[in-house]
Amino acid sequence: MTELALSMADAVRPLIAQHFRKRLTIETKDDASPVTIADREAEALMRAMIADAFPDHGIRxxxxxxxxxxxxxxxxxxxxxxTKSFISGSLAFGTQIALLYRGRPVLGLIDQPITGERWLGRTGLPTLFGTQPIRCSSVENLADAVLYTSARDHFDGTQAPRYDRLACSTRFNRSSHDCYAAGLLALGLVDILAEANVYDYDILPQAPIILGAGGIITDWAGLPLPDGRVFDTVLISANAVLHRAALAALKID
Structure with missing residues (x-):
């Protein structure tokens, strides 16, 4: 099944690349997020490959x-x-693939189609960047940590001040990198990711990659992510010591 994941990522690279930095027709989905022909063509191709290789498998x-x-x-x-990064010509995007076994992610892949960078995580195995094993950072102090989030405007009125408190405790913070930030965390270059109101297809592919590189994933209360399609909050840290410090900064007063 790893081979299928790799083959799907290989197959959609040129398809996505041909639309990159082109003026595309942008549609708006029901959740107000944008979508282009590149998104739809890439998913259609991957779905067809899954149906051909494993017709009894499910797809989300x-x-x-x-x-x-x-x-x-x-x-x-x-x-x-x-997709917003893709539309605007930024490299901070990627194709994400996860394989769930009885509801739990056992394989995760992030692929950057333009640069050719690829992260692969599998349960019980070290995370690979290309062919090389990688590890999250050993940074344990918030004051030394780099914090990323996909978009600050994802946080609601109660979440935003909690995120701001965490951000003010770190060395610096950045936004709008989506799955690419998870890859950077697995490489040891980013130390904390804080997200809110994200879908399973955003996070589940990242889970085996982060865990296989030594990282930690919970919600903002320190609890395992619940089953479901949308996660209210997600906190990803490079190690357990830093994770505890981040949770303390996010704690509700």
């Missing part, structure tokens, strides 16, 4: 929804995570 895709969602093995597809 961002663009075309559910197929056999109660199957034992389910693929989660996010053809372009960071």
């Amino acid at each position: 895709g961002e663009e075309f929804g559910l197929h056999q969602a109660d199957a034992e093995w389910v693929w989660v597809l996010d053809p372009i995570d960071g």
Whole structure:
């Protein structure tokens, strides 16, 4: 199944690349997020490859929804995570693929189609960047940590001040990198990711990558992410000591 994940990422690279830094027709989905022909063509191709290789597997895709969602093995597809970056010509986007076994992610892949960078995580194995094992950073103090988030405007009225308190405690913070930030965290260059109101196809592909590189993933209360399609809050840290410090900064007064 790893080979299928790699093959799908290989197959959609040229498809996505041909649309990169071109003026595309942009549609708005029901959740107000943008979508382009590149998103839809890439997911359609991956779905066809899954159906050909494993017709009994389920699929949960961002663009075309559910197929056999109660199957034992389910693929989660996010053809372009960071569509706003893609549309505006930024490299801070990627293709995300996860494979769930009985609801739990056992394989995760992030692929940057333009640069050729690829992260692969599998349960029980070290995370790979290309062919090389990688580890999260050993930074333990918030004052030394680099914090990323996809977009500050994702935080609601109660979450925003908590995020700001965490941000003020770190060395510096950045936004609008989506899945690429998770890859940087696994490489040891970013130390904390804080997200809110994100979908399963945003986070599930990242989980095996982060865990395989030694990182930690919980919600903002320090609890495991619940089952479901939308996560209210997500906190990803490079190590357990830093994670505890980040949780303390996010704690509700």
